[in-house]
Amino acid sequence: MMTFEDSLHVVAAVLCKSTGEVLLARRPAGSEDAGYWEFPGGKRESGESAHAALQRELREELGVQIERFAPLMRIPQQQAGRHLVLDVWLADGEGLQPQPLLGQQLAWQHPAQIDPYSLPAADRPALAALEQPGLYAITPDFPDGDSAVASVLACIAQFQRSGIQRLQVRLPQLSLDRRAMVLSLVQQQFHGEVLCNARDAADMGLAERAGVGLHLSQSLLQSLSKRPTGFECVVGSVHDVDALRHAERLSLDAAVLGPIKPTRTHPEVTAIGWHGFVRLREQSALPMYALGGLCVDDLAIARQHGAQGIAAIRGFVKSDPA
Structure with missing residues:
Protein backbone atom coordinates (compact mmCIF):
# COMPACT_ATOMS: atom_id res chain seq x y z
CA MET A 1 0.00 0.00 0.00
CA MET A 2 1.34 3.43 -0.94
CA THR A 3 2.04 5.70 2.04
CA PHE A 4 2.16 9.49 2.27
CA GLU A 5 5.96 9.38 1.98
CA ASP A 6 5.75 7.37 -1.26
CA SER A 7 4.12 10.32 -3.06
CA LEU A 8 4.79 14.00 -3.52
CA HIS A 9 1.72 15.79 -2.13
CA VAL A 10 1.13 19.29 -3.45
CA VAL A 11 -1.68 21.75 -2.70
CA ALA A 12 -2.82 24.58 -4.97
CA ALA A 13 -5.38 27.35 -4.63
CA VAL A 14 -7.55 28.74 -7.42
CA LEU A 15 -8.18 32.29 -6.21
CA CYS A 16 -11.23 33.62 -8.06
CA LYS A 17 -12.53 37.15 -8.56
CA SER A 18 -16.17 38.00 -9.24
CA THR A 19 -15.10 38.81 -12.82
CA GLY A 20 -14.16 35.15 -13.31
CA GLU A 21 -10.44 35.89 -13.35
CA VAL A 22 -8.08 33.60 -11.45
CA LEU A 23 -4.61 34.24 -10.07
CA LEU A 24 -1.58 32.64 -11.71
CA ALA A 25 2.03 32.78 -10.56
CA ARG A 26 4.97 32.34 -12.93
CA ARG A 27 7.85 30.30 -11.58
CA PRO A 28 11.06 32.35 -11.42
CA ALA A 29 14.31 31.46 -13.16
CA GLY A 30 16.29 28.77 -11.37
CA SER A 31 13.25 27.00 -9.94
CA GLU A 32 11.80 23.67 -11.07
CA ASP A 33 9.60 24.19 -14.16
CA ALA A 34 10.90 27.77 -14.41
CA GLY A 35 8.83 29.94 -16.74
CA TYR A 36 5.61 27.95 -16.31
CA TRP A 37 2.52 29.62 -14.89
CA GLU A 38 0.74 27.78 -12.07
CA PHE A 39 -1.94 28.05 -9.44
CA PRO A 40 -0.26 29.25 -6.21
CA GLY A 41 0.62 26.57 -3.69
CA GLY A 42 3.33 24.11 -2.83
CA LYS A 43 4.37 20.92 -1.09
CA ARG A 44 2.35 19.55 1.79
CA GLU A 45 4.41 18.31 4.72
CA SER A 46 3.86 14.97 6.47
CA GLY A 47 1.23 15.39 9.19
CA GLU A 48 0.03 18.70 7.73
CA SER A 49 -3.59 19.06 6.62
CA ALA A 50 -4.38 20.38 3.17
CA HIS A 51 -5.93 23.53 4.66
CA ALA A 52 -2.89 24.21 6.84
CA ALA A 53 -0.56 23.66 3.88
CA LEU A 54 -2.58 26.03 1.70
CA GLN A 55 -2.63 28.74 4.34
CA ARG A 56 1.11 28.42 4.94
CA GLU A 57 2.01 28.44 1.24
CA LEU A 58 -0.21 31.44 0.46
CA ARG A 59 1.28 33.41 3.35
CA GLU A 60 4.83 32.57 2.25
CA GLU A 61 4.26 33.14 -1.48
CA LEU A 62 1.70 35.93 -1.58
CA GLY A 63 1.44 37.45 1.89
CA VAL A 64 -2.30 36.71 2.11
CA GLN A 65 -4.34 34.95 4.78
CA ILE A 66 -7.33 32.90 3.62
CA GLU A 67 -9.57 30.98 5.98
CA ARG A 68 -12.06 29.17 3.75
CA PHE A 69 -11.44 26.78 0.87
CA ALA A 70 -13.75 24.55 -1.19
CA PRO A 71 -12.47 21.40 -2.97
CA LEU A 72 -12.14 21.54 -6.75
CA MET A 73 -10.36 18.29 -7.61
CA ARG A 74 -7.49 15.95 -6.77
CA ILE A 75 -5.14 15.13 -9.65
CA PRO A 76 -2.87 12.04 -9.51
CA GLN A 77 0.08 12.08 -11.93
CA GLN A 78 3.20 10.06 -12.70
CA GLN A 79 6.00 12.52 -13.43
CA ALA A 80 9.69 11.76 -13.94
CA GLY A 81 9.42 8.45 -12.11
CA ARG A 82 7.59 9.84 -9.10
CA HIS A 83 3.97 9.76 -7.98
CA LEU A 84 2.46 13.21 -7.53
CA VAL A 85 -0.90 14.12 -6.03
CA LEU A 86 -2.08 17.69 -6.65
CA ASP A 87 -4.94 18.74 -4.36
CA VAL A 88 -6.68 21.81 -5.85
CA TRP A 89 -9.00 24.07 -3.84
CA LEU A 90 -11.15 27.08 -4.66
CA ALA A 91 -11.00 30.30 -2.64
CA ASP A 92 -12.43 33.81 -2.88
CA GLY A 93 -9.82 36.16 -4.30
CA GLU A 94 -11.98 39.27 -4.32
CA GLY A 95 -10.24 42.21 -2.69
CA LEU A 96 -6.96 40.37 -2.18
CA GLN A 97 -3.70 42.19 -2.83
CA PRO A 98 -1.19 39.36 -3.32
CA GLN A 99 2.49 40.21 -3.32
CA PRO A 100 5.22 38.29 -5.22
CA LEU A 101 7.25 37.46 -2.12
CA LEU A 102 9.34 34.78 -3.86
CA GLY A 103 10.21 36.80 -6.95
CA GLN A 104 7.48 35.24 -9.04
CA GLN A 105 5.39 37.13 -11.59
CA LEU A 106 1.65 37.36 -10.81
CA ALA A 107 -1.28 37.81 -13.18
CA TRP A 108 -5.08 37.69 -12.99
CA GLN A 109 -6.43 35.94 -16.08
CA HIS A 110 -9.73 34.54 -17.27
CA PRO A 111 -9.53 30.71 -17.64
CA ALA A 112 -10.61 30.86 -21.29
CA GLN A 113 -7.59 33.06 -22.07
CA ILE A 114 -5.02 30.77 -20.45
CA ASP A 115 -2.95 28.52 -22.71
CA PRO A 116 -3.06 25.07 -21.05
CA TYR A 117 0.48 24.35 -22.24
CA SER A 118 1.79 27.38 -20.35
CA LEU A 119 0.96 25.42 -17.16
CA PRO A 120 2.72 22.36 -15.70
CA ALA A 121 1.01 19.12 -16.75
CA ALA A 122 -0.62 18.50 -13.35
CA ASP A 123 -2.31 21.93 -13.38
CA ARG A 124 -4.00 21.47 -16.76
CA PRO A 125 -6.93 19.31 -15.59
CA ALA A 126 -7.68 21.93 -12.93
CA LEU A 127 -7.83 24.63 -15.60
CA ALA A 128 -10.19 22.44 -17.64
CA ALA A 129 -12.42 22.00 -14.58
CA LEU A 130 -12.82 25.78 -14.49
CA GLU A 131 -13.77 26.24 -18.13
CA GLN A 132 -15.33 22.99 -19.35
CA PRO A 133 -18.69 21.61 -18.16
CA GLY A 134 -18.58 19.03 -15.38
CA LEU A 135 -21.57 17.11 -16.75
CA TYR A 136 -21.51 15.60 -20.24
CA ALA A 137 -24.76 13.98 -21.39
CA ILE A 138 -25.11 11.35 -24.11
CA THR A 139 -28.38 10.63 -25.89
CA PRO A 140 -29.83 7.13 -25.26
CA ASP A 141 -30.39 4.73 -28.15
CA PHE A 142 -33.74 5.11 -29.88
CA PRO A 143 -35.08 2.88 -32.68
CA ASP A 144 -35.15 4.48 -36.11
CA GLY A 145 -38.44 6.02 -37.14
CA ASP A 146 -40.51 9.16 -36.72
CA SER A 147 -40.90 8.53 -32.98
CA ALA A 148 -37.12 8.73 -32.52
CA VAL A 149 -37.12 12.47 -33.18
CA ALA A 150 -39.78 13.13 -30.54
CA SER A 151 -37.98 10.84 -28.07
CA VAL A 152 -34.67 12.66 -28.55
CA LEU A 153 -36.26 16.08 -28.10
CA ALA A 154 -38.03 14.94 -24.92
CA CYS A 155 -34.70 13.69 -23.62
CA ILE A 156 -33.07 17.03 -24.49
CA ALA A 157 -35.72 18.86 -22.47
CA GLN A 158 -34.84 16.75 -19.41
CA PHE A 159 -31.14 17.48 -19.90
CA GLN A 160 -31.93 21.19 -20.02
CA ARG A 161 -33.81 20.99 -16.73
CA SER A 162 -30.84 19.18 -15.18
CA GLY A 163 -28.49 22.03 -16.13
CA ILE A 164 -26.49 20.00 -18.67
CA GLN A 165 -24.25 22.22 -20.82
CA ARG A 166 -22.45 19.67 -23.02
CA LEU A 167 -24.32 17.07 -25.05
CA GLN A 168 -23.24 14.24 -27.34
CA VAL A 169 -25.78 13.22 -29.97
CA ARG A 170 -25.17 9.50 -30.35
CA LEU A 171 -27.80 7.83 -32.56
CA PRO A 172 -26.00 5.10 -34.56
CA GLN A 173 -29.22 3.26 -35.41
CA LEU A 174 -30.65 6.26 -37.27
CA SER A 175 -29.95 6.89 -40.94
CA LEU A 176 -27.50 9.67 -41.82
CA ASP A 177 -30.31 11.89 -43.12
CA ARG A 178 -32.39 11.44 -40.00
CA ARG A 179 -29.39 12.12 -37.78
CA ALA A 180 -28.79 15.36 -39.72
CA MET A 181 -32.39 16.38 -39.06
CA VAL A 182 -32.10 15.52 -35.36
CA LEU A 183 -28.84 17.47 -35.05
CA SER A 184 -30.50 20.53 -36.56
CA LEU A 185 -33.42 20.31 -34.13
CA VAL A 186 -31.15 19.71 -31.15
CA GLN A 187 -29.11 22.81 -32.01
CA GLN A 188 -32.32 24.85 -32.00
CA GLN A 189 -33.52 23.54 -28.64
CA PHE A 190 -30.39 22.77 -26.60
CA HIS A 191 -28.80 25.84 -25.01
CA GLY A 192 -25.32 24.44 -24.67
CA GLU A 193 -22.49 22.76 -26.55
CA VAL A 194 -23.46 19.98 -28.98
CA LEU A 195 -21.10 17.23 -30.16
CA CYS A 196 -21.81 14.56 -32.77
CA ASN A 197 -20.68 11.00 -32.15
CA ALA A 198 -18.38 9.97 -34.98
CA ARG A 199 -17.35 6.44 -35.94
CA ASP A 200 -16.20 7.14 -39.50
CA ALA A 201 -15.55 9.83 -42.08
CA ALA A 202 -19.25 10.12 -42.95
CA ASP A 203 -20.07 10.99 -39.33
CA MET A 204 -17.27 13.58 -39.29
CA GLY A 205 -18.71 15.14 -42.43
CA LEU A 206 -22.14 15.25 -40.81
CA ALA A 207 -20.73 17.08 -37.79
CA GLU A 208 -18.81 19.51 -39.99
CA ARG A 209 -21.90 20.39 -42.05
CA ALA A 210 -23.94 20.87 -38.87
CA GLY A 211 -21.27 23.08 -37.31
CA VAL A 212 -21.07 21.06 -34.08
CA GLY A 213 -18.24 19.47 -32.13
CA LEU A 214 -16.90 15.93 -32.52
CA HIS A 215 -16.89 12.94 -30.19
CA LEU A 216 -14.59 10.32 -31.72
CA SER A 217 -14.95 6.61 -31.14
CA GLN A 218 -11.71 4.98 -30.01
CA SER A 219 -11.25 3.19 -33.35
CA LEU A 220 -11.68 6.42 -35.33
CA LEU A 221 -9.46 8.31 -32.88
CA GLN A 222 -6.62 5.84 -33.31
CA SER A 223 -6.89 5.97 -37.09
CA LEU A 224 -6.19 9.72 -37.17
CA SER A 225 -2.72 11.22 -37.43
CA LYS A 226 -3.77 14.75 -36.43
CA ARG A 227 -6.62 16.57 -34.75
CA PRO A 228 -9.57 17.11 -37.09
CA THR A 229 -9.67 20.73 -38.22
CA GLY A 230 -12.69 23.01 -38.28
CA PHE A 231 -14.14 21.82 -34.96
CA GLU A 232 -14.13 24.00 -31.85
CA CYS A 233 -14.37 20.98 -29.53
CA VAL A 234 -13.07 17.44 -30.12
CA VAL A 235 -13.49 14.73 -27.47
CA GLY A 236 -12.55 11.06 -27.75
CA SER A 237 -13.53 7.76 -26.14
CA VAL A 238 -10.57 5.84 -24.70
CA HIS A 239 -10.34 2.43 -23.07
CA ASP A 240 -6.60 1.97 -22.58
CA VAL A 241 -3.39 3.91 -22.11
CA ASP A 242 -2.38 3.74 -25.79
CA ALA A 243 -5.61 5.42 -26.90
CA LEU A 244 -5.31 7.98 -24.10
CA ARG A 245 -1.77 8.95 -25.10
CA HIS A 246 -2.83 9.15 -28.76
CA ALA A 247 -5.68 11.49 -27.76
CA GLU A 248 -3.16 13.65 -25.95
CA ARG A 249 -0.81 13.70 -28.97
CA LEU A 250 -3.75 14.91 -31.10
CA SER A 251 -4.43 17.69 -28.53
CA LEU A 252 -8.04 16.68 -27.99
CA ASP A 253 -10.05 18.79 -25.57
CA ALA A 254 -10.97 15.84 -23.36
CA ALA A 255 -11.22 12.06 -23.20
CA VAL A 256 -14.03 9.87 -21.86
CA LEU A 257 -13.00 6.75 -19.94
CA GLY A 258 -15.02 3.92 -18.45
CA PRO A 259 -17.08 2.11 -17.49
CA ILE A 260 -16.52 2.92 -13.83
CA LYS A 261 -19.42 0.72 -12.76
CA PRO A 262 -21.37 -2.03 -14.55
CA THR A 263 -24.05 -0.65 -16.86
CA ARG A 264 -27.24 -1.96 -18.42
CA THR A 265 -26.31 -0.53 -21.80
CA HIS A 266 -22.99 -2.46 -22.00
CA PRO A 267 -23.33 -5.40 -19.56
CA GLU A 268 -20.62 -7.35 -21.40
CA VAL A 269 -17.93 -4.76 -20.60
CA THR A 270 -15.94 -5.20 -17.37
CA ALA A 271 -16.06 -2.15 -15.11
CA ILE A 272 -12.65 -0.62 -14.32
CA GLY A 273 -13.70 1.02 -11.05
CA TRP A 274 -12.21 4.20 -9.66
CA ALA A 311 -20.48 11.53 -18.69
CA ALA A 312 -23.71 9.57 -18.67
CA ILE A 313 -26.39 8.23 -20.98
CA ARG A 314 -29.28 7.77 -18.55
CA GLY A 315 -27.72 9.01 -15.33
CA PHE A 316 -28.87 12.60 -15.88
CA VAL A 317 -32.42 11.65 -16.80
CA LYS A 318 -33.52 8.80 -14.56
CA SER A 319 -32.94 8.02 -10.93
CA ASP A 320 -31.18 4.75 -11.83
CA PRO A 321 -27.88 5.61 -13.58
CA ALA A 322 -26.55 3.71 -16.58
Whole structure:
Protein backbone atom coordinates (compact mmCIF):
# COMPACT_ATOMS: atom_id res chain seq x y z
CA MET A 1 0.00 0.00 0.00
CA MET A 2 1.34 3.43 -0.94
CA THR A 3 2.04 5.70 2.04
CA PHE A 4 2.16 9.49 2.27
CA GLU A 5 5.96 9.38 1.98
CA ASP A 6 5.75 7.37 -1.26
CA SER A 7 4.12 10.32 -3.06
CA LEU A 8 4.79 14.00 -3.52
CA HIS A 9 1.72 15.79 -2.13
CA VAL A 10 1.13 19.29 -3.45
CA VAL A 11 -1.68 21.75 -2.70
CA ALA A 12 -2.82 24.58 -4.97
CA ALA A 13 -5.38 27.35 -4.63
CA VAL A 14 -7.55 28.74 -7.42
CA LEU A 15 -8.18 32.29 -6.21
CA CYS A 16 -11.23 33.62 -8.06
CA LYS A 17 -12.53 37.15 -8.56
CA SER A 18 -16.17 38.00 -9.24
CA THR A 19 -15.10 38.81 -12.82
CA GLY A 20 -14.16 35.15 -13.31
CA GLU A 21 -10.44 35.89 -13.35
CA VAL A 22 -8.08 33.60 -11.45
CA LEU A 23 -4.61 34.24 -10.07
CA LEU A 24 -1.58 32.64 -11.71
CA ALA A 25 2.03 32.78 -10.56
CA ARG A 26 4.97 32.34 -12.93
CA ARG A 27 7.85 30.30 -11.58
CA PRO A 28 11.06 32.35 -11.42
CA ALA A 29 14.31 31.46 -13.16
CA GLY A 30 16.29 28.77 -11.37
CA SER A 31 13.25 27.00 -9.94
CA GLU A 32 11.80 23.67 -11.07
CA ASP A 33 9.60 24.19 -14.16
CA ALA A 34 10.90 27.77 -14.41
CA GLY A 35 8.83 29.94 -16.74
CA TYR A 36 5.61 27.95 -16.31
CA TRP A 37 2.52 29.62 -14.89
CA GLU A 38 0.74 27.78 -12.07
CA PHE A 39 -1.94 28.05 -9.44
CA PRO A 40 -0.26 29.25 -6.21
CA GLY A 41 0.62 26.57 -3.69
CA GLY A 42 3.33 24.11 -2.83
CA LYS A 43 4.37 20.92 -1.09
CA ARG A 44 2.35 19.55 1.79
CA GLU A 45 4.41 18.31 4.72
CA SER A 46 3.86 14.97 6.47
CA GLY A 47 1.23 15.39 9.19
CA GLU A 48 0.03 18.70 7.73
CA SER A 49 -3.59 19.06 6.62
CA ALA A 50 -4.38 20.38 3.17
CA HIS A 51 -5.93 23.53 4.66
CA ALA A 52 -2.89 24.21 6.84
CA ALA A 53 -0.56 23.66 3.88
CA LEU A 54 -2.58 26.03 1.70
CA GLN A 55 -2.63 28.74 4.34
CA ARG A 56 1.11 28.42 4.94
CA GLU A 57 2.01 28.44 1.24
CA LEU A 58 -0.21 31.44 0.46
CA ARG A 59 1.28 33.41 3.35
CA GLU A 60 4.83 32.57 2.25
CA GLU A 61 4.26 33.14 -1.48
CA LEU A 62 1.70 35.93 -1.58
CA GLY A 63 1.44 37.45 1.89
CA VAL A 64 -2.30 36.71 2.11
CA GLN A 65 -4.34 34.95 4.78
CA ILE A 66 -7.33 32.90 3.62
CA GLU A 67 -9.57 30.98 5.98
CA ARG A 68 -12.06 29.17 3.75
CA PHE A 69 -11.44 26.78 0.87
CA ALA A 70 -13.75 24.55 -1.19
CA PRO A 71 -12.47 21.40 -2.97
CA LEU A 72 -12.14 21.54 -6.75
CA MET A 73 -10.36 18.29 -7.61
CA ARG A 74 -7.49 15.95 -6.77
CA ILE A 75 -5.14 15.13 -9.65
CA PRO A 76 -2.87 12.04 -9.51
CA GLN A 77 0.08 12.08 -11.93
CA GLN A 78 3.20 10.06 -12.70
CA GLN A 79 6.00 12.52 -13.43
CA ALA A 80 9.69 11.76 -13.94
CA GLY A 81 9.42 8.45 -12.11
CA ARG A 82 7.59 9.84 -9.10
CA HIS A 83 3.97 9.76 -7.98
CA LEU A 84 2.46 13.21 -7.53
CA VAL A 85 -0.90 14.12 -6.03
CA LEU A 86 -2.08 17.69 -6.65
CA ASP A 87 -4.94 18.74 -4.36
CA VAL A 88 -6.68 21.81 -5.85
CA TRP A 89 -9.00 24.07 -3.84
CA LEU A 90 -11.15 27.08 -4.66
CA ALA A 91 -11.00 30.30 -2.64
CA ASP A 92 -12.43 33.81 -2.88
CA GLY A 93 -9.82 36.16 -4.30
CA GLU A 94 -11.98 39.27 -4.32
CA GLY A 95 -10.24 42.21 -2.69
CA LEU A 96 -6.96 40.37 -2.18
CA GLN A 97 -3.70 42.19 -2.83
CA PRO A 98 -1.19 39.36 -3.32
CA GLN A 99 2.49 40.21 -3.32
CA PRO A 100 5.22 38.29 -5.22
CA LEU A 101 7.25 37.46 -2.12
CA LEU A 102 9.34 34.78 -3.86
CA GLY A 103 10.21 36.80 -6.95
CA GLN A 104 7.48 35.24 -9.04
CA GLN A 105 5.39 37.13 -11.59
CA LEU A 106 1.65 37.36 -10.81
CA ALA A 107 -1.28 37.81 -13.18
CA TRP A 108 -5.08 37.69 -12.99
CA GLN A 109 -6.43 35.94 -16.08
CA HIS A 110 -9.73 34.54 -17.27
CA PRO A 111 -9.53 30.71 -17.64
CA ALA A 112 -10.61 30.86 -21.29
CA GLN A 113 -7.59 33.06 -22.07
CA ILE A 114 -5.02 30.77 -20.45
CA ASP A 115 -2.95 28.52 -22.71
CA PRO A 116 -3.06 25.07 -21.05
CA TYR A 117 0.48 24.35 -22.24
CA SER A 118 1.79 27.38 -20.35
CA LEU A 119 0.96 25.42 -17.16
CA PRO A 120 2.72 22.36 -15.70
CA ALA A 121 1.01 19.12 -16.75
CA ALA A 122 -0.62 18.50 -13.35
CA ASP A 123 -2.31 21.93 -13.38
CA ARG A 124 -4.00 21.47 -16.76
CA PRO A 125 -6.93 19.31 -15.59
CA ALA A 126 -7.68 21.93 -12.93
CA LEU A 127 -7.83 24.63 -15.60
CA ALA A 128 -10.19 22.44 -17.64
CA ALA A 129 -12.42 22.00 -14.58
CA LEU A 130 -12.82 25.78 -14.49
CA GLU A 131 -13.77 26.24 -18.13
CA GLN A 132 -15.33 22.99 -19.35
CA PRO A 133 -18.69 21.61 -18.16
CA GLY A 134 -18.58 19.03 -15.38
CA LEU A 135 -21.57 17.11 -16.75
CA TYR A 136 -21.51 15.60 -20.24
CA ALA A 137 -24.76 13.98 -21.39
CA ILE A 138 -25.11 11.35 -24.11
CA THR A 139 -28.38 10.63 -25.89
CA PRO A 140 -29.83 7.13 -25.26
CA ASP A 141 -30.39 4.73 -28.15
CA PHE A 142 -33.74 5.11 -29.88
CA PRO A 143 -35.08 2.88 -32.68
CA ASP A 144 -35.15 4.48 -36.11
CA GLY A 145 -38.44 6.02 -37.14
CA ASP A 146 -40.51 9.16 -36.72
CA SER A 147 -40.90 8.53 -32.98
CA ALA A 148 -37.12 8.73 -32.52
CA VAL A 149 -37.12 12.47 -33.18
CA ALA A 150 -39.78 13.13 -30.54
CA SER A 151 -37.98 10.84 -28.07
CA VAL A 152 -34.67 12.66 -28.55
CA LEU A 153 -36.26 16.08 -28.10
CA ALA A 154 -38.03 14.94 -24.92
CA CYS A 155 -34.70 13.69 -23.62
CA ILE A 156 -33.07 17.03 -24.49
CA ALA A 157 -35.72 18.86 -22.47
CA GLN A 158 -34.84 16.75 -19.41
CA PHE A 159 -31.14 17.48 -19.90
CA GLN A 160 -31.93 21.19 -20.02
CA ARG A 161 -33.81 20.99 -16.73
CA SER A 162 -30.84 19.18 -15.18
CA GLY A 163 -28.49 22.03 -16.13
CA ILE A 164 -26.49 20.00 -18.67
CA GLN A 165 -24.25 22.22 -20.82
CA ARG A 166 -22.45 19.67 -23.02
CA LEU A 167 -24.32 17.07 -25.05
CA GLN A 168 -23.24 14.24 -27.34
CA VAL A 169 -25.78 13.22 -29.97
CA ARG A 170 -25.17 9.50 -30.35
CA LEU A 171 -27.80 7.83 -32.56
CA PRO A 172 -26.00 5.10 -34.56
CA GLN A 173 -29.22 3.26 -35.41
CA LEU A 174 -30.65 6.26 -37.27
CA SER A 175 -29.95 6.89 -40.94
CA LEU A 176 -27.50 9.67 -41.82
CA ASP A 177 -30.31 11.89 -43.12
CA ARG A 178 -32.39 11.44 -40.00
CA ARG A 179 -29.39 12.12 -37.78
CA ALA A 180 -28.79 15.36 -39.72
CA MET A 181 -32.39 16.38 -39.06
CA VAL A 182 -32.10 15.52 -35.36
CA LEU A 183 -28.84 17.47 -35.05
CA SER A 184 -30.50 20.53 -36.56
CA LEU A 185 -33.42 20.31 -34.13
CA VAL A 186 -31.15 19.71 -31.15
CA GLN A 187 -29.11 22.81 -32.01
CA GLN A 188 -32.32 24.85 -32.00
CA GLN A 189 -33.52 23.54 -28.64
CA PHE A 190 -30.39 22.77 -26.60
CA HIS A 191 -28.80 25.84 -25.01
CA GLY A 192 -25.32 24.44 -24.67
CA GLU A 193 -22.49 22.76 -26.55
CA VAL A 194 -23.46 19.98 -28.98
CA LEU A 195 -21.10 17.23 -30.16
CA CYS A 196 -21.81 14.56 -32.77
CA ASN A 197 -20.68 11.00 -32.15
CA ALA A 198 -18.38 9.97 -34.98
CA ARG A 199 -17.35 6.44 -35.94
CA ASP A 200 -16.20 7.14 -39.50
CA ALA A 201 -15.55 9.83 -42.08
CA ALA A 202 -19.25 10.12 -42.95
CA ASP A 203 -20.07 10.99 -39.33
CA MET A 204 -17.27 13.58 -39.29
CA GLY A 205 -18.71 15.14 -42.43
CA LEU A 206 -22.14 15.25 -40.81
CA ALA A 207 -20.73 17.08 -37.79
CA GLU A 208 -18.81 19.51 -39.99
CA ARG A 209 -21.90 20.39 -42.05
CA ALA A 210 -23.94 20.87 -38.87
CA GLY A 211 -21.27 23.08 -37.31
CA VAL A 212 -21.07 21.06 -34.08
CA GLY A 213 -18.24 19.47 -32.13
CA LEU A 214 -16.90 15.93 -32.52
CA HIS A 215 -16.89 12.94 -30.19
CA LEU A 216 -14.59 10.32 -31.72
CA SER A 217 -14.95 6.61 -31.14
CA GLN A 218 -11.71 4.98 -30.01
CA SER A 219 -11.25 3.19 -33.35
CA LEU A 220 -11.68 6.42 -35.33
CA LEU A 221 -9.46 8.31 -32.88
CA GLN A 222 -6.62 5.84 -33.31
CA SER A 223 -6.89 5.97 -37.09
CA LEU A 224 -6.19 9.72 -37.17
CA SER A 225 -2.72 11.22 -37.43
CA LYS A 226 -3.77 14.75 -36.43
CA ARG A 227 -6.62 16.57 -34.75
CA PRO A 228 -9.57 17.11 -37.09
CA THR A 229 -9.67 20.73 -38.22
CA GLY A 230 -12.69 23.01 -38.28
CA PHE A 231 -14.14 21.82 -34.96
CA GLU A 232 -14.13 24.00 -31.85
CA CYS A 233 -14.37 20.98 -29.53
CA VAL A 234 -13.07 17.44 -30.12
CA VAL A 235 -13.49 14.73 -27.47
CA GLY A 236 -12.55 11.06 -27.75
CA SER A 237 -13.53 7.76 -26.14
CA VAL A 238 -10.57 5.84 -24.70
CA HIS A 239 -10.34 2.43 -23.07
CA ASP A 240 -6.60 1.97 -22.58
CA VAL A 241 -3.39 3.91 -22.11
CA ASP A 242 -2.38 3.74 -25.79
CA ALA A 243 -5.61 5.42 -26.90
CA LEU A 244 -5.31 7.98 -24.10
CA ARG A 245 -1.77 8.95 -25.10
CA HIS A 246 -2.83 9.15 -28.76
CA ALA A 247 -5.68 11.49 -27.76
CA GLU A 248 -3.16 13.65 -25.95
CA ARG A 249 -0.81 13.70 -28.97
CA LEU A 250 -3.75 14.91 -31.10
CA SER A 251 -4.43 17.69 -28.53
CA LEU A 252 -8.04 16.68 -27.99
CA ASP A 253 -10.05 18.79 -25.57
CA ALA A 254 -10.97 15.84 -23.36
CA ALA A 255 -11.22 12.06 -23.20
CA VAL A 256 -14.03 9.87 -21.86
CA LEU A 257 -13.00 6.75 -19.94
CA GLY A 258 -15.02 3.92 -18.45
CA PRO A 259 -17.08 2.11 -17.49
CA ILE A 260 -16.52 2.92 -13.83
CA LYS A 261 -19.42 0.72 -12.76
CA PRO A 262 -21.37 -2.03 -14.55
CA THR A 263 -24.05 -0.65 -16.86
CA ARG A 264 -27.24 -1.96 -18.42
CA THR A 265 -26.31 -0.53 -21.80
CA HIS A 266 -22.99 -2.46 -22.00
CA PRO A 267 -23.33 -5.40 -19.56
CA GLU A 268 -20.62 -7.35 -21.40
CA VAL A 269 -17.93 -4.76 -20.60
CA THR A 270 -15.94 -5.20 -17.37
CA ALA A 271 -16.06 -2.15 -15.11
CA ILE A 272 -12.65 -0.62 -14.32
CA GLY A 273 -13.70 1.02 -11.05
CA TRP A 274 -12.21 4.20 -9.66
CA HIS A 275 -8.89 2.42 -9.13
CA GLY A 276 -8.67 1.65 -12.84
CA PHE A 277 -9.63 5.21 -13.70
CA VAL A 278 -6.85 6.62 -11.50
CA ARG A 279 -4.25 4.31 -13.09
CA LEU A 280 -4.96 5.91 -16.46
CA ARG A 281 -5.49 9.41 -15.06
CA GLU A 282 -1.90 9.25 -13.77
CA GLN A 283 -0.55 8.72 -17.29
CA SER A 284 -1.92 11.87 -18.91
CA ALA A 285 -2.64 15.55 -18.32
CA LEU A 286 -5.59 15.44 -20.72
CA PRO A 287 -8.95 16.41 -19.15
CA MET A 288 -10.92 13.19 -18.60
CA TYR A 289 -14.59 12.42 -18.02
CA ALA A 290 -15.57 9.30 -16.08
CA LEU A 291 -18.34 7.21 -17.70
CA GLY A 292 -20.47 4.27 -16.69
CA GLY A 293 -23.17 3.87 -14.04
CA LEU A 294 -22.75 7.43 -12.79
CA CYS A 295 -25.16 10.27 -12.01
CA VAL A 296 -25.00 13.90 -10.90
CA ASP A 297 -24.36 12.86 -7.30
CA ASP A 298 -21.07 11.24 -8.38
CA LEU A 299 -19.46 14.47 -9.60
CA ALA A 300 -17.67 15.23 -6.32
CA ILE A 301 -16.17 11.75 -5.99
CA ALA A 302 -15.20 11.79 -9.67
CA ARG A 303 -13.21 14.98 -9.17
CA GLN A 304 -11.50 13.50 -6.12
CA HIS A 305 -10.20 10.79 -8.48
CA GLY A 306 -8.92 13.29 -11.05
CA ALA A 307 -11.91 13.44 -13.40
CA GLN A 308 -12.87 16.62 -15.19
CA GLY A 309 -16.45 15.53 -14.71
CA ILE A 310 -18.83 12.71 -15.49
CA ALA A 311 -20.48 11.53 -18.69
CA ALA A 312 -23.71 9.57 -18.67
CA ILE A 313 -26.39 8.23 -20.98
CA ARG A 314 -29.28 7.77 -18.55
CA GLY A 315 -27.72 9.01 -15.33
CA PHE A 316 -28.87 12.60 -15.88
CA VAL A 317 -32.42 11.65 -16.80
CA LYS A 318 -33.52 8.80 -14.56
CA SER A 319 -32.94 8.02 -10.93
CA ASP A 320 -31.18 4.75 -11.83
CA PRO A 321 -27.88 5.61 -13.58
CA ALA A 322 -26.55 3.71 -16.58
